[in-house]
Amino acid sequence: MVRVGLTSWSALIVVDVQNDFVPGGALPVPNGHEVVPILNRYIEAFVGKGLPVIATRDWHPPNHISFKSRGGPWPPHCVQGTWGAEFHPELKLPKDVIIVSKATDPDREAYSGFEGTGLAERLRELGVKRVFVGGLATDYCVKHTVLDALKYGFEAILLLDASRGVDVNPGDSARAIREMVAAGAIAITLDDLLVG
Numbered sequence: 001m002v003r004v005g006l007t008s009w010s011a012l013i014v015v016d017v018q019n020d021f022v023p024g025g026a027l028p029v030p031n032g033h034e035v036v037p038i039l040n041r042y043i044e045a046f047v048g049k050g051l052p053v054i055a056t057r058d059w060h061p062p063n064h065i066s067f068k069s070r071g072g073p074w075p076p077h078c079v080q081g082t083w084g085a086e087f088h089p090e091l092k093l094p095k096d097v098i099i100v101s102k103a104t105d106p107d108r109e110a111y112s113g114f115e116g117t118g119l120a121e122r123l124r125e126l127g128v129k130r131v132f133v134g135g136l137a138t139d140y141c142v143k144h145t146v147l148d149a150l151k152y153g154f155e156a157i158l159l160l161d162a163s164r165g166v167d168v169n170p171g172d173s174a175r176a177i178r179e180m181v182a183a184g185a186i187a188i189t190l191d192d193l194l195v196g
């Protein structure tokens, strides 16, 4: 068991828990809906300590470069303003959640919540040094968000129980977890959280 403290310089980053990424959506992550009740428990812990909660969302224009119509790998998903781009209805985001929209440029893919969003500066202004990251998908946006957090000098805690992967190729999620840990991330589950 790893024990990781919910210190006063911690923030939670909930990655892309949107209708299109759960079963029934346009680009479903297998069992993606399972992260919702677990993330709600993490959210409760952070809100209880008055710590910031950030929710990223994939927020594509209808002609985004990642869509098959433009030669990209994905079916259209998370198009700005559509039902599929809305947060999962059972995700209990606090009223003062910081929403970060990403991959809004039609001509650029952006898997990381830090890419082109100003998130690193925003976190620094809040005095954050440690980010806890969970959501969808482990092998894409969670991975790139965790790796960028480390690159920007934050401590990154990967929430294993609150993340699920696409696994386009079998083993992608397991490889992504190894890559994040090799880069310096600490992988935990809810039991490891020291709320204090």
Ligand code: VGL
Pocket: 016, 058, 066, 074, 111, 136, 137, 138, 139, 140, 141, 142
């Ligand atoms: C994602 C594929 C395409 C993600 C976003 O949120 O992990 N994956 N766009």
Ligand code: ZN
Pocket: 058, 060, 066, 077, 078, 103
């Ligand atoms: Zn996308």
